[in-house]
Amino acid sequence: MGIQLSLILVFLLISVSLFLLLGLNPFATEQNPLKKRRLYLAGTKLKITERIAIRFQTLFRQTGCTQKKYFVMTGASVAGGFLAGLMLFNSVDLAAVMSVCLTPTPFFYLTVKSATAAREEIEGLENTMSIITNAYAGCDDIIKAVETYVEEKNRYIPVHLRNPTPFDEFVSEIKLINPNVEHGLYRLAAKIKNRYFAEWTKMLILCYHDRRLKFALFPVIKAMNDAKSMQIESDGMMVRVWRDYLMTVGLMFSVIPMMRFSNAEWFSILSQTTIGKLLIVIMLLTALATAFYVMKITKPVNR
Structure with a gap:
């Protein structure tokens, strides 16, 4: 037991030393103090909880999922991960770790499922931005421009068939909840994951202070149009990346059940000793971290 603890301590010390020698800080983030100060004074910066809530609301809107269904899927993922861990590792501790690692599975599923809806939503986004920009260029009023677009969009649609969009929510929030236009535009940008749309909303905020x-809004729309062809080419590559990733993870974890039947002694060392359990935990955490990384790099180029 003492030797195992010593090995763990040596592993941790070597890892910390490498981070210090290479000057790596995984928690470091670039900050713009002027922007941070401006957002603080204006009261427009979104809180972390608000960003998370908007993210899940967007996922639910795009996939048609409800909060109750999401919690049911999360519970099923946790239970399935625990049972799979018991069958795979024959250890309650490792099964608990595996159930925790599989907790974000519904989030990954909804994210992948929402890609199609998000792509369709973005297809019409360029036209929407163009209409609002033209209206704003004529009236110099952001709220009136967005409200005009919403009214025109809903004019010939019966009330019971209308599907609220982030622009409808923007007008309602400005009129009924919070009249802060900057805060409303930041919320609007958070609901639609598109870097050109985010740039467009930032430009609208600047226009709010200087008409x-x-x-400068029109070049952003033109750049968004040019990015469509790039997105079509990258879609096939994203599918291949996910396929290769899932295949790699499957091969990595398939070694464990094969070892259970081919060499019981090695499997016992892997699943019963501290070093073996630590190795499996590192594998599970690595698979979870790389899943988030793959999701990040495979998102559309304009998001």
């Missing part, structure tokens, strides 16, 4: 900048 002479309104003509």
Whole structure:
């Protein structure tokens, strides 16, 4: 037992030393103090909880999932991960770790499922941005421009068939909840994951303070149009990346059940000793971390 603890301590010390020698800090983030100060004074910066809530609301809206269904899927993932861990590792501790690692599975599923809806939503986003920009160039009023678009969009649609969009929510929030236009635009940008749309909303915020900048909105829309062809080419590559990733993870964990039947002694060392359990935990955490990384790099180029 003492030797195992010593090995763990040596492993941790070597890892910390490498981080210090290479000057790596996984928690470091770039900050713009002027922007942070401006957002603080204006009261427009979104809180972390607000960003998370908007993210899940967007997923539920795009996939048609409800909060109750999501919790049911999460519970099923946790239970399935625990049972799979018991069958695979024959250890309650490792089964608990595996159930925790499989907790975000519904989030991954909804994210992948929402890609199609998000792509369709973004297809019409360019036209929406163009209409609002033209209206704003004529009236110099952001709220009125968005409200005009919403009214025109819903004019010939019966009330019971209308599907609320982030632009409908923007108008309602400004009129009924919080009249802060900057905060409303930041919430609007958070609901639609598109970097060109985010740039467009930032430009709208600048136009809110200086209307002479309104003509800078048109180049953003043109750049968004140019990015469509790039997105079509990258879709096939994203599918291949996910396929290769899942195949690699499957091969990595398939070694364990094969070892259970081919060499019981090695399997016992892997699943019963501290070092073996630590190795499996590292494998599970690595698979979870790489899943988030793959999801990040395979998102559409314009998001």
